[in-house]
Amino acid sequence: MIPQKFLRINSRVPWPVHYTSKIGNHQNITKGILCDPGDNIGIYIQAINKIIIGNNVGFGAGTAIISANHDHYYHSKHNETSPIIIGNNVFVGANSVILPGVQIGNNVVVGAGSVVTKDIPSNCIAVGNPCKPIKQIDNYKETFDINGFNRKIPKKYQDYFFL
Numbered sequence: 001m002i003p004q005k006f007l008r009i010n011s012r013v014p015w016p017v018h019y020t021s022k023i024g025n026h027q028n029i030t031k032g033i034l035c036d037p038g039d040n041i042g043i044y045i046q047a048i049n050k051i052i053i054g055n056n057v058g059f060g061a062g063t064a065i066i067s068a069n070h071d072h073y074y075h076s077k078h079n080e081t082s083p084i085i086i087g088n089n090v091f092v093g094a095n096s097v098i099l100p101g102v103q104i105g106n107n108v109v110v111g112a113g114s115v116v117t118k119d120i121p122s123n124c125i126a127v128g129n130p131c132k133p134i135k136q137i138d139n140y141k142e143t144f145d146i147n148g149f150n151r152k153i154p155k156k157y158q159d160y161f162f163l
Contacts, residue, residue: 010022010023010026010038012026013026013038014026015031015036015037015038015039016036016038016039017036017038017039018038018039018040018041018042018043020041020042021038021039021040021041021042021043021044021045022038022043022044022045023037023038023043023045023047024045024046024047024048025046025047025048026047027047028047028048028049028050028051028067029045029047029050029051029052029053030050030051030052030053031052031053031057032053032054032055032056032057032088033055033056034055034056034057035053035054035055035056035057035058037051037053037057037059037065038059040058040059040060040061040063041061041062042061042062043059043061043062043063043064043065044063044064044065044066045064045065046064046065046066046067046068047065047067048067048068048078049067049068049078049080049081049082049083049084049100049101050067050083050084051065051067051083051084051085051086052083052084052085052086053086054086054087054088054089054090054106055088055089056088056089056090056140056142057086057088057089057090057091057092058090058091058092059091059092060091060092060093060094060095060096060112061094061095062094062095062096063092063093063094063095063096063097063098064096064097064098065084065097065098066097066098066099066100067081067083067084067100068080068081068100069081069099069100079100081100081101082101083101084098084100084101084102084103085102085103085104086098086103086104087103087104087105087106087107087108087122088106088107088140089106089107089108089140089142090104090106090107090108090109090110091108091109091110092110093109093110093111093112093113093114094112094113095112095113096110096111096112096113096114096115096116096131097114097115097116098110098116099115099116099117102116102117102118102119102120103119103120104116104119104120105119105120105121105122105123105124106122106123106140107122107123107124107137107138107139107140108120108121108122108123108124108125108126109124109125109126109137110126110127110131111125111126111127111128111131113129114126114127114128114129114131115128115129115130115131116130116131117130117131118130118131120133121133123136123137123138123139124136124137125137
């Protein structure tokens with residue numbers, strides 16, 4: 001966070017962001033716990049339309065999340081779409097792109113280099129351009145309980161741990 005604050009790179013973003021990453025319109029991003037979008041190398045997030053990110057979500061280096069496209073007739077305007085929604089326990093592989101209005105379910109792995117153009121259901125591995133589910137997977141195994149963190153979880157976050 002030091003280069004972020006001293007060099008004024010993403011300085012208004014209230015979570016850690018790598019100095020090579022760019023977060024636009026951070027105020028339109030809602031994120032859960034164990035998730036710091038932009039904390040990896042070269043991530044680009046454009047949140048003109050909203051982005052909702054669940055708990056325990058990771059993004060590989062070079063990932064791009066684009067919530068709005070330019071209007072075809074007025075390039076200074078952006079098309080309005082529904083928000084991008086990314087569920088809990090999701091990992092998006094390196095150099096993947098998530099396009100406007102997409103919903104990604106819970107317990108999903110998006111393979112490296114994928115272009116997510118349509119919704120991805122829960123409990124799957126999805127890859128390709130365009131990204132498609134290729135394998136069903138079981139529910140996420142890791143638990144996030146008080147003992148796992150070796151500290152008391154603040155009351156406002158306890159609902160996230162005991163679903």
